[in-house]
Amino acid sequence: MSVIYVLLAISLVVAIIFFAAFIFSVRQGQYDDAYTPSVRMLFEDELVKPKKKKVKSELNK
Amino acid sequence: MEVQQFYYDNKIVKNFLYATMFWGIVGMSVGLLLAFMFMFPNLTDGISWLSFGRLRPLHTNAVIFAFVGNAIYAGVYYSTQRLLKARMYSDFLSKFNFWGWQLIIVAAAITLPLGYTSSKEYAELEWPIDIAIALVWVAFGVNLIGTMIKRRQRHLYVAIWFYLATFVTVAVLHIFNSLELPVTGLKSYSVYAGVQDALVQWWYGHNAVAFFLTTPFLGLMYYFVPKAANRPVYSYRLSIVHFWSLIFIYIWAGPHHLLYSALPDWAQNLGVAFSIMLLAPSWGGMINGLLTLRGAWDKVRTDPVLKFMVVAITGYGMATFEGPMLSLKNVNAIAHFSDWIIAHVHVGALAWNGFLTFGMIYWLVPKMTKKKLFSTPLANFHFWIGTLGIILYALPMYVAGFTQALMWKDFNPDGTLVYGNFLETVNEIMPMYWMRAIGGSLYIVGAIVMIYNVVRTIKAGSVIEDELAEASALTRVSKKRTAGETFHTWLERKPIQLTILATIAILIGGIIQIVPTILVKSNIPTITSVKPYTPLELEGRDLYIREGCVSCHSQMVRPFRSEVERYGEYAKAGEFVYDHPFLWGSKRTGPDLLRVGGKYSDNWHLNHMYDPQSTSSGSIMPAYAWLIRDEHDRSDIQAKMEAMVTLGVPYTDEDIANAEASMDAQAKQIEKNLYSDPDFAKTYEADKQYAAENGEKFIEMRDREIVSLIAYLQRLGTDIKVKETGELLSDN
Numbered sequence: 001m002s003v004i005y006v007l008l009a010i011s012l013v014v015a016i017i018f019f020a021a022f023i024f025s026v027r028q029g030q031y032d033d034a035y036t037p038s039v040r041m042l043f044e045d046e047l048v049k050p051k052k053k054k055v056k057s058e059l060n061k
Numbered sequence: 062m063e064v065q066q067f068y069y070d071n072k073i074v075k076n077f078l079y080a081t082m083f084w085g086i087v088g089m090s091v092g093l094l095l096a097f098m099f100m101f102p103n104l105t106d107g108i109s110w111l112s113f114g115r116l117r118p119l120h121t122n123a124v125i126f127a128f129v130g131n132a133i134y135a136g137v138y139y140s141t142q143r144l145l146k147a148r149m150y151s152d153f154l155s156k157f158n159f160w161g162w163q164l165i166i167v168a169a170a171i172t173l174p175l176g177y178t179s180s181k182e183y184a185e186l187e188w189p190i191d192i193a194i195a196l197v198w199v200a201f202g203v204n205l206i207g208t209m210i211k212r213r214q215r216h217l218y219v220a221i222w223f224y225l226a227t228f229v230t231v232a233v234l235h236i237f238n239s240l241e242l243p244v245t246g247l248k249s250y251s252v253y254a255g256v257q258d259a260l261v262q263w264w265y266g267h268n269a270v271a272f273f274l275t276t277p278f279l280g281l282m283y284y285f286v287p288k289a290a291n292r293p294v295y296s297y298r299l300s301i302v303h304f305w306s307l308i309f310i311y312i313w314a315g316p317h318h319l320l321y322s323a324l325p326d327w328a329q330n331l332g333v334a335f336s337i338m339l340l341a342p343s344w345g346g347m348i349n350g351l352l353t354l355r356g357a358w359d360k361v362r363t364d365p366v367l368k369f370m371v372v373a374i375t376g377y378g379m380a381t382f383e384g385p386m387l388s389l390k391n392v393n394a395i396a397h398f399s400d401w402i403i404a405h406v407h408v409g410a411l412a413w414n415g416f417l418t419f420g421m422i423y424w425l426v427p428k429m430t431k432k433k434l435f436s437t438p439l440a441n442f443h444f445w446i447g448t449l450g451i452i453l454y455a456l457p458m459y460v461a462g463f464t465q466a467l468m469w470k471d472f473n474p475d476g477t478l479v480y481g482n483f484l485e486t487v488n489e490i491m492p493m494y495w496m497r498a499i500g501g502s503l504y505i506v507g508a509i510v511m512i513y514n515v516v517r518t519i520k521a522g523s524v525i526e527d528e529l530a531e532a533s534a535l536t537r538v539s540k541k542r543t544a545g546e547t548f549h550t551w552l553e554r555k556p557i558q559l560t561i562l563a564t565i566a567i568l569i570g571g572i573i574q575i576v577p578t579i580l581v582k583s584n585i586p587t588i589t590s591v592k593p594y595t596p597l598e599l600e601g602r603d604l605y606i607r608e609g610c611v612s613c614h615s616q617m618v619r620p621f622r623s624e625v626e627r628y629g630e631y632a633k634a635g636e637f638v639y640d641h642p643f644l645w646g647s648k649r650t651g652p653d654l655l656r657v658g659g660k661y662s663d664n665w666h667l668n669h670m671y672d673p674q675s676t677s678s679g680s681i682m683p684a685y686a687w688l689i690r691d692e693h694d695r696s697d698i699q700a701k702m703e704a705m706v707t708l709g710v711p712y713t714d715e716d717i718a719n720a721e722a723s724m725d726a727q728a729k730q731i732e733k734n735l736y737s738d739p740d741f742a743k744t745y746e747a748d749k750q751y752a753a754e755n756g757e758k759f760i761e762m763r764d765r766e767i768v769s770l771i772a773y774l775q776r777l778g779t780d781i782k783v784k785e786t787g788e789l790l791s792d793n
Contacts, residue, residue: 003257004328007237007264011312014233018226018308030217031301037216038293038300041144041284045530046069 063534065213068527069142071429073155075524077135078422080163082512084131085418087170088123089505091116096498099650100491102673102683109687110174114609118185119173124410125183125273127166132418133277134158134201137224139425140284141208144218146532150207154200161197165190176607177247180642181262183269184238188249191239198235202228213532219300223280226308230272238265244704245697248603252708255637256323259645263318271311274414275377279307281421282350282374289366289424295352299345306342310335317388320397321619322645323634329390336388343381350374365440369420372448376412380405395470398615398649400490401462404455411451411504419443419511426515430522439514447507453500461493470623478626483652484679588635591780593710594773596702596720597727600695601773604766605644608685615646616655616777629656630781639710651682656778663731664738666771693766695724728763731771735762 025031098104098113105111142149149155168190172178178185186194205228209221238261241249253261287294294300316324316332351374354361361367383405387396396402427434434440468486471479480486594602605611618624620631632655637643661669668675671689673682698720702712716723736742745762752759762768 034298038297
């Protein structure tokens with residue numbers, strides 16, 4: 001049954017990593033604005049008319 | 062602010078999309094074949110690599126890691142680039158990720174039907190492939206994190222967080238569950254034994270569902286649903302709460318797969334408690350997804366993409382309501398081992414994963430080809446036939462699960478079982494198996510229609526492989542770290558962060574030290590009468606693993622009156638200490654085999670394997686003719702036993718040295734037992750004579766595979782049975 005302590009420890013480590021990430025993201029201001037991001041992702045930044053040559057067309061593939 | 066132009070890599074997305082569709086059809090077709098094998102058990106008669114036990118892991122691996130896996134990559138590679146306003150970090154890593162993953166799938170598609178399996182569910186692949194998976198997965202993670210580092214958008218949208226959690230957790234799970242000791246190039250033994258192996262396996266198995274089938278798809282939901290509806294997500298705040306609460310709770314829920322098993326109660330209850338808690342974040346996410354469509358429901362009427370997504374999210378809601386319910390011990394007592402679980406996972410797989418993938422494909426393909434979808438009516442047809450397929454699949458399986466579980470538990474007033482013959486409970490649900498197969502067929506028809514639709518759309522349009530975009534560069538501003546300050550100087554000013562990181566470092570080191578110690582110590586048996594398998598039994602056990610018997614037969618008698626009455630004494634943790642890997646199973650299509658040893662004669666087993674219907678009328682078990690025909694290569698036995706010794710099984714040097722002799726003696730005894738049946742003696746001698754007359758090579762019965770398997774089956778569960786006197790338990 002002792003493997004359960006190993007699993008608990010691993011799970012805790014993962015949880016702590018996430019917790020650190022959480023604290024870090026809050027401190028960094030990731031969640032200061034809880035509205036704009038949801039709208040921002042709707043905007044496309046692709047240029048509608050591609051300017052450069054690197055645009056390959058690919059018909060029968 | 063400087064505006065930069067760059068190209069999004071659409072080619073990699075396109076490749077993953079093609080792979081998704083291709084493997085989807087493959088995986089579902091294998092599933093359909095399996096569904097029909099319930100009605101026609103000998104559909105692939107005599108072809109070992111098309112037998113149920115070997116194809117079942119192929120089906121699960123193909124749909125989870127090939128179909129859903131490629132869909133995850135496609136969606137992640139598309140949305141990550143756009144959310145972070147950057148091309149993927151490395152084109153090489155993208156390609157490595159793509160081709161590496163396809164190669165792994167091909168390797169799985171070859172090795173699993175050939176019987177190379179670790180037998181651990183959703184982790185069946187043998188050790189070289191496990192290593193390849195780890196490598197490709199890390200490449201994916203590096204690519205993802207690299208893209209985050211060179212991003213042009215400071216804020217990380219919630220989908221990115223879901224992808225990150227997926228990467229981190231799946232890596233940890235995969236590595237710890239796949240710890241195994243190689244014996245040969247394609248054979249290994251799990252380092253954990255019995256209860257420990259079961260616990261690690263379901264810690265992995267549950268979190269594979271959580272972090273491979275759920276979190277990445279939630280990320281995709283948070284990207285593609287708002288995009289398709291052209292509405293912001295209902296509540297961004299809720300999505301953040303959803304994310305953090307979900308990942309913190311999910312990782313503790315694994316033991317709910319082992320309720321009423323030989324796992325200690327406290328561990329079971331811990332799993333139950335966290336599983337119930339999971340309802341809150343899961344439904345928070347589901348509601349957030351559905352409410353994103355507020356004010357856009359008119360679009361759902363016309364847009365097949367949104368239709369698919371609505372059913373997908375609804376399926377997520379149903380599956381995540383059912384999950385906590387199934388974790389309740391009293392519900393689990395009925396549902397576990399029955400077809401209810403099959404219904405539960407298929408609501409998740411067909412509706413949540415399948416339909417979200419389909420919705421994503423229908424949205425992405427026109428987007429990437431800059432053309433309208435070839436046919437909206439065909440997409441609508443796909444939607445309706447797929448939905449009908451899900452209903453026709455899931456509902457009969459619920460009924461089948463209830464019916465069978467209640468029949469298993471039905472007692473006569475005199476205390477005997479009403480349905481003492483397991484087959485009665487199987488034959489009762491055959492109509493449900495038929496309906497399931499029909500439902501599955503409809504679902505596949507829909508998927509094939511989709512492929513036609515997509516191919517026509519792509520032919521009409523042109524896939525832009527590198528899409529030009531522009532965004533302003535990210536300026537480095539930081540409140541936290543002053544200019545020129547290194548990470549560590551910053552860290553040193555922050556005692557909390559420093560403590561956390563230090564603790565992590567210590568724990569990792571500690572675990573690496575502790576694991577081997579603990580594992581070896583715990584292999585000391587707690588029941589004195591439990592002995593390691595004899596060499597022949599060990600070889601027989603490997604055949605049991607190879608043939609995937611565990612797909613349909615459990616080895617776990619739960620402490621219920623109905624099960625003790627039907628199968629015998631309930632399972633004790635100490636019985637499994639030499640089981641590398643454990644073979645408890647998760648489904649009872651056939652009866653439990655924990656106490657099958659000594660229940661039938663050797664001849665019965667031989668006849669049953671040759672033609673199951675001859676010994677058990679109405680049985681849906683396929684025949685295993687090759688086991689009776691083929692010579693058993695037992696040449697690796699000493700390497701296997703040495704590996705077992707390394708893992709803590711107390712074989713002596715003498716045992717290992719005498720392994721060959723021991724196997725011969727036991728095999729000869731079984732051959733002798735078989736002769737007690739005059740029919741066997743007659744046909745076997747006739748075969749022998751025929752071979753001698755025609756100069757053909759004849760394989761003695763004692764050298765054939767079936768003899769090893771009989772040795773193992775006759776041993777099962779007898780360690781406790783033979784010594785039913787006191788002093789059974791030493792110190793447990």
